[in-house]
Amino acid sequence: MKKNIFILFFLGIISFASCSFTDKKFEQSADKEKLLMEIIQYMISRGHYDRQSLDDTYSKRVFKGYLQYLDPQKRYFIQSDIDEFKKSETQLDDDLKKMDISFFNLTYKRLQQRIEEANKLSVELLKGSYEFSKNESINLDYEKNPYPKNQEALREHWRKLIKYSILSNLIIKQKEEQTKKEKDSKYIVKKEEELKKEAIEATAKAFEEMFMSYKDLTENDWFGIYLNSYVEATDPHSSYMAPDIKERFDRDMSGxxxxxxxxxxxxxxxxxxxxxxxxxxxxxxxxxxxxxxxxxxxxxxxxxxxxxxxxxxxxxxxxxxxxxxxxxxxxxxxxxxxxxxxxxxxxxxIEETFAKSAIIKSKDNKYGIINLPTFYVNFKDVRERNSASDMALEIAKLKKENVDGLIVDLRNNGGGSLAKVVEIAGLFIKDGPVVQVRDANGNVQILRDTDRGLQWDKPLIILINELSASASEILAAAMQDYGRAIILGSKQSYGKGTVQELIDLNREVRNSSLGDLGAIKLTRQKFYRINGGSTQLKGVNSDIVIPDRYQYIKVGERELENPMPWDEIGQASYNHWTDNKKFPQAIENSKKRIQSNKLFKLVDENARWVQKQREENTYSLNYATYKKQVEESEAMTKKFKEITEYKSPLEFSSFPSEEQKAKENEDVKLRRDRWHESLQKDIYVEEAVSVLNDLLK
Missing domain, CATH: 2.30.42.10 (PDZ domain)
Structure with missing residues (x-):
């Protein structure tokens, strides 16, 4: 389910359409909305990898996704609204063909009406008195909860929402007062009524800002969301990007x-x-x-x-x-x-976008770690700074420091440029295929590293987790298939095996004077490992599986709406890396360490508790009961504090040139020190270093 309308689009694997999408040119129209619907219909029915049949089944997917975007937490519409909307559930495909936006007009006006009513209702309810002795509760499982039956049920829902927010704020403020008293015995703790007043004010402020963010959204913004529902109904990674979102996407990709x-x-x-x-x-x-x-x-x-x-x-x-x-x-x-x-x-x-590295000292050995947040590139100028050239530069700097092994951290890396991941894979192999790409007609292209140069030939570990996706999975899969690296991390990666093309819609219209039309990110291909298997849904399985805090939570492509299926094609021809004779023993040693490590057992216990907390959606609105719930959670948090407080014996340092920058600027030093501190607490990095130690024995 869509959590809210402000979620950023997942990067995934992107190739850029620098020329027109097809030979077809759309004619200038006086109606921008209808022109956009005409283009989108053509794109998804003729250009998508899985060419869509615009029928009732497709219409139902559009309807479901659009409603989830409009009111994800079921705070505004009542059942009669949904019943009225449902009359169009199987008509949206026809509306797209006819370029009819009457359903959008209906839902947009109704949503604005309901949001304004909810705003006034929240202001009114916040003026009421609240006591927390009554035994009542609120269920926040929005996906399973039905829409309120009528205005009276909606009012009751808002009353409970506000009461829950005030109660939460009250408990937080009491904790703050308690902390102040512990730090200063002379501090006079505020009275209960004063704290309750502050809790109500904090709740009022939060709701005011929430409604303000809705007022910030224009009719064009909501129409962009409507169009996106048509595109997103094809698969989870195709989307329509309104001009503002496209600009933000370009910034995120280029850094x-x-x-x-x-x-x-x-x-x-x-x-x-x-x-x-x-x-x-x-x-x-x-x-x-x-x-x-x-x-x-x-x-x-x-x-x-x-x-x-x-x-x-x-x-x-x-x-x-x-x-x-x-x-x-x-x-x-x-x-x-x-x-x-x-x-x-x-x-x-934006420095957080770019690759960065550190030197690790472990007893008599010295290693390097490179963190790669995304496979970034500037599509407007590929000569600009990009992930492949930065990775090569970081490796060169580490080689000068005579490191004996390398860890590449791809955790939480959501993907990026297809071209750049092929270049980066080429840094670790002499030459050969990196990934296979198949189009809608079944044509398979093998993308290769053709440069026989080898940037790094020593031991290599790649870290992944459930949020390592697309380009991250291509790199990890290629290194695993070659036997070039040991993959260490969660049971499997995200499971996104599709390639999107970024299509500038302004190039598709002849002599347009309608202003910026935005872009479409459209799934045009699927990628496959060089061994022929797909990463779609299944992801990449780690050679060494490490307990992860989120391992029992549903994460990944398989949990999204409308995912494409898993399949496989023929294997590409490639030569295995031969300098990996110690891999099996190092993997076996690591598994034994993990199994006997008390900290990893605690991580697993923590993961089970996190799953339980995520599944608990009912909260008491009784002060004593709710406070007990909070205290039980805090007690469990303290139990797992050992995980966050752990420090490995490893030493982390920067390159001499960066050390000099840190001396000259306090902010640079602060950010560097924070990263090194997080690395020292990172038990996954420590285990990766232990594996490198085994490989060097």
């Missing part, structure tokens, strides 16, 4: 943008600085700090624009701009003073 280098968040009294990006203009000049509020945005010789209450996307567009240009921000500082701050915009690189 850079032009602006001031600050993460912004909309608040009722302005645009808040929620984070500052290292290396950006704000960071370099120490011009702003987290908590500052932007009130107005201007440029030299222009009247500044008031951004209080403005849609966040619109405010961001005013603040961003070309490198070298000036923006003048009227800012309310954390201390309450108001200043005008001038900032020269620049290219900002």
């Amino acid at each position: 850079k943008f032009e602006g001031i280098g600050a993460v912004l968040q909309k608040k009722s009294d302005g645009i808040r600085i929620s984070d500052i990006i290292m290396g950006g203009p704000v960071w370099k000049g120490k011009l702003l700090e987290v908590g500052d509020l932007i009130l107005k945005v201007g440029e030299p010789n222009k009247i500044p624009v008031d951004v209080i209450g403005m849609r966040l996307e619109n405010a961001v567009k005013l603040i961003k701009g070309k490198k070298g240009t000036e923006v003048q921000l009227t800012v309310k500082r954390v201390d309450g003073t108001i200043q005008v701050v001038s900032i020269i915009r620049d290219i900002v690189e």
Whole structure:
């Protein structure tokens, strides 16, 4: 189920359509909405890997997905709304063919009406009195809960939601007071009524900001969600990207943008600085700090624009701009003073996007670890910084430090560029196939590493988890099939074996004057391992399975709506890596260590508890009962504290050049130290090092 409408699109494997999708050109239309529906119909029925039959079955999938986007937590619509909408459940395929948006108009207007009613209802209910002695509960299992029968049932649901929020905030505030008292015996704890008042205010603020975020969404935003439901009904990774989402996608894939280098968040009294990006203009000049509020945005010789209450996307567009240009921000500082701050915009690189490495010392051995968050690339200019060139650079730096083995961390790496994963695989093999790709007509293409150069020929460990997907799975699968690396991590990776093509819709229309039409991310191919098997649904199985905190929770492609099936094709011709005679013994040694390790047993116990907590969706609204639930959870959290407090005997360090940067800048040092600290607590990295030790014996 869609959790909410603000979820970012999963990266997956992407190839970029730099030219038109087909020879067909769509004619200019006066109606942008109908033109987009015409293009989407053509794309999914003729261009998708699994060409869609636009029939009633497809229509039902669109209907189900769209409703989940509109009201994922069943807070707004009542059953009579759903009954009315259901009349169109099998008509949406026909609407797409006729380019009819009447169903969208109906649902959009009704949703706006229901959201406004809920907003007024929440304000009214927050004025009521709340006591927590009554034995009642709330069930937050939104997928299984039915829609409220009528307005009275909806009102009761909102009453319980608000009561639950106040109760949660009250318990949190009591804990805060208790902590303050423990730290300072002279501290006077606030009275119960005062804490209850603060809990109600916190709840009111949270709901106010939630409704504010809905008001930020325009009719065009909701229409984009409607169109996306048509595309997403084909498979989980095809999607329609409205212009704003496409811009965000480009930024995430390239890891850079032009602006001031600050993460912004909309608040009722302005645009808040929620984070500052290292290396950006704000960071370099120490011009702003987290908590500052932007009130107005201007440029030299222009009247500044008031951004209080403005849609966040619109405010961001005013603040961003070309490198070298000036923006003048009227800012309310954390201390309450108001200043005008001038900032020269620049290219900002999001360091968390890029590959980074560290040196590991383990007794007499020295290893390297490279963390690769995504397979990033700038589709607009492939000569720009990318994941393959950065990986080669990090390996070269580690080789200069004479490391004896390498760990590549692909945990939580959701994928990225297909071309770059082939290049990266080529760093570890002399030459040969990396992945097989099949199109809708059954044609199979083998993507190869053709450069006989070998960047790294020593022992290699690859770390994966349940969220290692697409490009991560291609790299892990290829290294496993060659016998080139040992795969260590969760039982299996995500299980996404499809390739998406990013299609710029503006290229598909002849002489369009309708403005930016956005893009479609469309599944065009499936990829297969060089041994012929697919990673679709099944993922990559680790050679060494390590207990994981989330191993009992349903995660992966197989849990999504409309996933494509698993299949296999013929094997490619390739030569196995021969310098792996010690792999079986090292794997066997690791399994024995894991089985006898008390910490890993505790991780497994923690995973079972996490599963139990996730399945528990009913919460008491009685103060004593709810507090007992919270205390039991806290007691279990303390039991598992040993996992987070553990520190391995390994030593982590940066390259000399980076050490110098850390000495010169406190922020660089802080981020580096935080990463090294997390590595030292990482029992998976420690086990990977133990495996490398065995391989070197």
